[in-house]
Amino acid sequence: MYLNCHTYYSLRFGTFSEQELLQLAQENQIKQLVLTDINNTSACLNFVREAPKYDVRPILGIDFRKGVETCFIGIARNNAGYQELNELLSYHLHGDLKIPERAPILKNAVVVYPFETVLLNELDGFLPHEFIGISIRDLRRLPFSRLKTYRDKLVVQQPVTFRNKRDYNAHRLLRAIDNNVLLSKLEESELASEEDRMHSLENLVEAFSEYPFILENTQKLLEQCSIHFDFSTNRIPQNLKYYTGSKKEDEALLHKLCYDGLPKRYETISVTVQNRLDKELELIKKMGFVSYFLINWNIISHAREQGFFYVGRGSGANSIVAYLLQITDVDPIELDLYFERFINLYRANPPDFDIDFSWRDREAMTQYIFDRFDHVALVGTYVTFKYKGVVRELGKVFGLPKSEIDALSNGVVSTPKSDSVVRLVLKYGKLIEGMPNYVSVHASGILISEKPLHHFSATFMPPKGFATVHFDMVIAEDVGLFKFDILAQRGLGKIKDTLGIVAYNQPEKANFDIHDVKRFYKDPIINNMVKTAQCMGCFYVESPAMRMLLKKLEVDNYLGLVAASSIIRPGVSKSGMMREYILRHRNPGRAEREAHPVMLDIMPETYGVMVYQEDVIKVAHFFADLDLGEADVLRRGMSGKFRSRAEFEKVKEKFRTNCIKKGYDEQLIDEIWYQVASFAGYAFAKGHSASYAVESYQSLYLRAYFPLEYMVAVLNNGGGFYRAEFYIHDARMLGATIHPPCINQSYGANVIYGTHIYLGMMYLRELEERVMQRIIKERETNGKFTSLENFIDRVFISIEQISILVRIDAFRFTGINKHELLWKAHMLLGKSKRIDHPKLFPPKRGKFRIPKLDTTPLETAFEQWELLGFPLCTPFDLLKEPLLSKNGQRDLQRYLNKKIDIYGYLVTVKNTSTHTGKRMYFATLIDQYGEVFDTVLFPPVAAKYPFRGKGIYRFYGKVVSEFGFLSIEVIKMQKQDFIQDPRYAEMKTSRKKDITNQTKSRGRNK
Structure with missing residues (x-):
């Protein structure tokens, strides 16, 4: 009898799961139920899967809303009707279109307009599949309404959103979070009625006792509706059934591809190889996974045609068929890979294939899959409310000050008897924690289905522009949809580059x-x-x-x-x-x-x-x-x-x-x-x-034989485990000469000429992308720049942007000191307006005299530090106090089981916990000679000497060896001070002189 039930997948509105809804129905002797989440179908498949456990006949629908205003409720008569509703919702979600007040004509679904909506929008002329929903509270107004004459159209529409007062309170908080307002400022129109609860069947019948025809209409409507999805262990896979169009052709193609691949992979085809291939082909055919292999083969074949690098991995990499099809480069015979991990008669799902592409190529491959196959969508995932985040949100809703919100989100409660508001935040934080906040996109999963994916779910359109289903990979597998994993990683980009x-x-x-x-x-x-x-x-x-x-x-x-x-x-x-x-x-x-x-x-x-x-x-x-x-x-x-x-x-x-x-x-x-x-x-x-x-x-081959080229590719692909500064240091240690950006040599990314690496302009954090593009385009079109004046004449640029280039010494080819160049730039550009197009004739320049200026190496280092984020000299040159120890990584063996005094520039630190929950650190550093060494700070030392960001630290500790790996167990640690930035030191000195002179002048005047 309930046509309008919500779960917490009515996002930031509903308050309990689909299982809890079914449990509620069981407690109230309800035997059939329509799930109608608001503009969402995330819970639908699992609702159908779970319903038999609660002796409930599931029916599916959607509550179509414009904001919180219900336009109409669509209820599927059958699976085709569910698909119709999904297509309708998806059309509006993809285009970010408002739900219409009147539903379109639906062949296999019925539409219920709420009583209030019909009156408000003055709806009339109802079609055979359209009904008017009456809730218990609407019964008070029905006798006085024109709608009482629509006897055949009236049905019970008692919304189910809450179980109790606590659910209603949680709902109010979720609505305040969604509207980003204080709870006290939340408008009533944003809320559901507190009466939107489930009653027992007996009480519901009693409530409608004066209108038995409404109950009869409702029962008749429900009897028309039936939905079925197969969740049994022997379910038929729902992926694309045949790659070629028929089973026979699929099997013939797979057989041919494998035998074509044999001589490419094996010089001699042994009995072991042949037996393994025969066994795998037999099982793949028997279990209906032929199209799954052929689709993966198609994907990687296209990648090879495009020159895209890829790596095939997952349990499917244990397969000789995958090896012969070049889905993977792993020989299962050579490695003695366990056959039963790849496939066995007991498993209903096909083996996993995770195919990695370069981060630059992944989107193109995803687009290819969407273009090549008919029924494709990305797998969804649910981003849930995390405790810290929800406590922070609730703190804002209740109007707590920021300091108190920060403390609460970090688990700090001021007093054991905290005030009532804090107790409410903590109480409802626990309740809301784990509820879905919004539907997002799975990291890699793509579904390729035999049926339209709207047969299973509505889809939404995330920013990348690929339709995405409302359910996650677990639900997908439950219903027989097995994802294809298309991932991105930077390692392949490094190899290709x-x-x-x-x-x-x-x-x-x-x-x-x-x-x-x-x-x-x-x-x-x-x-x-x-x-x-x-x-x-x-x-x-x-x-x-x-x-x-x-x-x-x-x-x-x-x-x-x-x-x-x-x-x-x-x-x-x-x-x-x-x-x-x-x-x-x-x-x-x-x-x-x-x-x-x-x-x-x-x-x-x-x-x-x-x-x-x-x-x-x-x-x-x-x-x-x-x-x-x-x-x-x-x-x-x-x-x-x-x-x-x-x-x-x-x-x-x-x-x-x-x-x-x-x-x-x-x-x-x-x-x-x-x-x-x-x-x-x-x-x-x-x-x-x-x-x-x-x-x-x-990767190791490239580092061994082309180390500088490889390090440039590493940097241009966003680095890796460490920050860019460290890879630049490593390139220098491998023999490279590192140059700061240059307007005549550099591009956006890093570039190498012989053994000379020119850093990319991308490292200049305040340099605008459009300015970089202008410089590169102009240089490639009309040749290198010959002087500052020539550059200014050819490139539209502001004084602020050119100052960045001058300060990083990007005009060093001129041989003119950068202080002089800055003077020149200001005089040439000044505050005059520039026009963004080339000049037909170079302007005449006035002659002006610039004082002779110098730049020190220290100024250059600090300028680089500010603009690039790191200096290009060794940071040890910038220490305030001279080093008191000459020890480095090369000395660790000599100090084994002894104490050592050593300095290190912090590369990375890993914070971890012991089994008792105490903090400890593992840190990797560079010594004064550029070599890497490792330290460990056990809890007592870690508590006393925490790391305080980037910089150089002096360590005193014991050198220990574990299985030949040398590290330092730190006893004491101290961060070292860098010298004062000379650019600002001079300013301070100058200011002090001015103040002193002013004071003396005042004294004389007195």
Whole structure:
């Protein structure tokens, strides 16, 4: 009987979930229910999925509103009607159009106009599918209204938005947040009626007892409506069914592509290769995943045609079919990749393919997919209210002062008996926390469906301009829609750009194949770089934690790097098995002594330690005798991508029961389960790690043989783990000469000529983009600039903008001191108006005399610091006090287990917590010789000596070694002062002299 029910997906309006709505219906003996969220369909599919558990027949609709004003309620008679409603809503959401007062003609949906809306808009002439909604409070006015004559059109429309007073209060707060007003200033028109609650069926019938025909009309309407989506485990996939148009042609094409790929990938086609291919093809066909593989093949084929770099990873990287189709560059035979992680008969969903493109190419690839296939949309996601944020919003709504809001959002409550307003903020903060705030876009997921996506949901249009469904990836998988993951990363941009830079800077060396990675795996220079962690700027291996791990493991080959890529993930570390893995790796025989024989037998390559995602499946299957389907439930349940907690708990219990039956000791069972539980959610599939390692080796090759070109590409792609200043320093250490921006040599991005790197004008933070473009366009069209005057004649520029260029010494080719140039610029430009077009004839210049001026290196350094964000000299030259120690990274071995006094320029610091919640720091620094060293500040020291931003610090601490990795356990630390900026020091000195002279003058006058 309820045609108008809201959940909290009626964003910043509703107050409870779709499950809570169903529970409410069950409590009130309601057997059928229409979900009609406001201009939103996020909850619809899950509502249908969950309804049978509550013995409720679900019906779907949409509450079409203009702001908070209900225009009409659309209710789907069937799935076609639901699609009609989704298309109608999407049309208005895409174009940001107002909902019309009158609904268009709908073939498979009914329309209900609220009583008040009909009266207000004087609606008349209702069509067969149109009805008038009457709420309980409308019954008071119905006898006195002209609408009482529409007996056949009146239906019960009792909105359901609240369960109780607390929900209503939360609603008022959400509306105040949405309107960005104080609660006291919130207008009544912005609120729903407090009476918008669900009554028991008995009470509802009683309320309408004088109008039984309204109840009959409502029941008749509901009986017309039925909706169905298949959520069963053996559901048919809803992705594009056939790539070519038929099953037979799809299978033939996949077979042909694989056999065409065999000689390209394998010199000799062994029995192992052939058997693996046959097995995979059989299963892919059997499970209906052929089109899924062909679509991925189509995507990467287009990328190769466009010259776009990509990396295929995910569990699909364990597949030989993916390798032959060039979706991935990982050979599953060479790496002995676990087949059942890629695919098995128990899993309903296809393998994951995460395809990374350069951040510059991703949008073009997304556009291609939308153009190439018919039914495409991005996957949605829900951005929820976070506790800190909602407390801040509620503080504003209640009118609290900023200082109190700041304290509350940081968890600081002034007194145990806080005032009533603070208590309300905290109370409703907890209630609203976790509610959806708005619908956004999934980081990478794209849906390609057999049916129009409006069959499943309405879509909205985010700023990028690609239609996006209202539901997330979990709901998508539930209904049989499996996403294609198209991601962006900067590492591929670095590789691609390096090739272009090498082509112009060292063309004679540009004839190498960056995809010949098997040659890179055997290169001793590259492998030594990995072993010694000389990996700055290289994809996935440059962070301090990774450098530390590589040194501890003494990794010097591709397979070792594959393992390290997964070992660095939080799960292995959390379980304590990272340390154990290192110990077993460095100490032959330890694995046999320490590992359980079954675990060692399952994972001999990793010394009986779970490293890869498929190890969870192996342990569950071979150690605990779970079947492969149950093992996959375990893996997915821990990954956070799986919804059925009950199913997960059932499998978890079976894990323990089976282990007990096999006679394992309780302590061993607990230990293995703890490893599984702490590890699974963060692990990579081995094929995924291998894909990362391929890209790492490509990056390492470029750094080894084209280090300067590579560092320029790193900088031009936004850097990496560290800030730009550090990569510029690294380029200098690799032999580059670094130049500040120059109007005749520089572009927006960095550029290299031989070994000379000219910084891009993009680093001049106050230089306008349009000015950069003008300079570059004019130079490329009419040649280099010959003087300041020549530049001013040719480029339209303000005195403020040219001052930036002069101060950074961008006119140094003139040989004139920049102070003199600034004088000149002011005299030439002054305050006169400029016209934005070239002059037919150069203007005549008046002659003027400029005093002789000088610039010191210190002034230059501070000027660079201000304009670029860092100086191009070593920051150690700018210290106020001379260094009292000459120690550097080169001395750490000599001081092993001894105390050292050392200075370092802070590169990066990682704040972390111990298991007791105390803060500690890991910091990476550059010494006075330009070498990198690492420090650790344990909680007592961290509390006493916190880092205070960028700068140079003096450390006193003990040099320690862990598995050969040297670091300093800090005992004391002090930040060093830089000298006073000489530009402002002179101003202060001059001002002091003026004040002194004025004082003396006054004294004489007296």
